[in-house]
Amino acid sequence: MxxxxxxxxxxxxxxxxxxxxxxxxxxxxxxxxxxxxxxxxxxxxxxxxxxxxxxxxxxxxxxxxxxxxxxxxxxxxxxxxxxxxxxxxxxxxxxLEGDRREELTRALLDAAVDEFDDSDELSVYGRASDQSLLEDVLDDYDGATYAGERDCLGGVVVESNESRVRVNNTFDSILEDVWEDNLKAISDRLFEDQ
Missing domain, CATH: 1.20.5 (Single alpha-helices involved in coiled-coils or other helix-helix interfaces)
Known part of the structure; x- marks a missing residue:
């Protein structure tokens, strides 16, 4: 090699x-x-x-x-x-006017008066424009007098001179109670399509 x-x-x-x-x-x-x-x-x-x-x-x-x-x-x-x-x-x-206003005012006053003893002296307050109506209605009640105005839509506020009880039966208070109790139903009815 x-x-x-x-x-x-x-x-x-x-x-x-x-x-x-x-x-x-x-x-x-x-x-x-x-x-x-x-x-x-x-x-x-x-x-x-x-x-x-x-x-x-x-x-x-x-x-x-x-x-x-x-x-x-x-x-x-x-x-x-x-x-x-x-x-x-x-x-x-x-x-509200006339008979309907008087009817509602009487019903609210009756309900308020029922909360007091028959012997109580009652002071009734209401809307300024309802003074005449209230004075006429109060003629039917012993011991109840118109005591002045309250800023409200109507109805009455009743106080006892003998006790510290006050019953607020104004249209405003009733409306608020009804409104609160029925708000869901009102809302459902208004907005049922949504």
Whole structure:
């Protein structure tokens, strides 16, 4: 074997070994690139999912906020309507006249007087414009006198001179009691379609 042949064999072996190393390096580089691309894809997918979650959360928050604002607006509108209805009822009570006003005033006075002893001297207060009506009605009651005016829509406030009892049977107080007791029913009736 000649030196030339040995050199050629060594070179061939070195080239083959270099090719193996190069092929292994290329293969490893491809694996690293594939892993990096896979990692990049996973990171991108995670980021996209995170962005989607954030977008969905913001959308849900905005939707919830809009629903809450709409509900609050509806409640405010309902409250305003109920206040208007209450005001209309007050106006209607204040505007009562004639026999109907006398009938209601007598009924409220009767109910108030029933709370006192027959021997009690009673002071009766009412709306200033009802003074004449009250004085006429009080002619039918022994021991009861018109004592002055009260700021009210009508009806009576009766006090005993002998005790510290006061009965408030004004249209205002009756309206408030009825209103409070029936507010849900009133609201349901007004807003039954909603």
């Amino acid at each position: 000649s030196l030339q042949t040995v050199v050629e064999d060594i070179r061939d072996e070195a080239r083959a070994r270099a090719q193996e190393i190069s092929d292994a390096a290329d293969e490893r580089a491809e694996e690293i690139i594939a892993d990096a691309e896979a990692d990049a894809d996973q990171i991108r997918e995670e980021r996209e999912a995170e962005v989607e979650r954030t977008i969905e959360q913001e959308r849900e928050q905005r939707l919830s906020s809009a629903k809450l604002e709409a509900k609050q607006a509806r409640l405010n509108a309902r409250r305003d309507i109920l206040e208007d209805v209450h005001g209309d009822v007050e106006d209607a009570l204040a505007a």
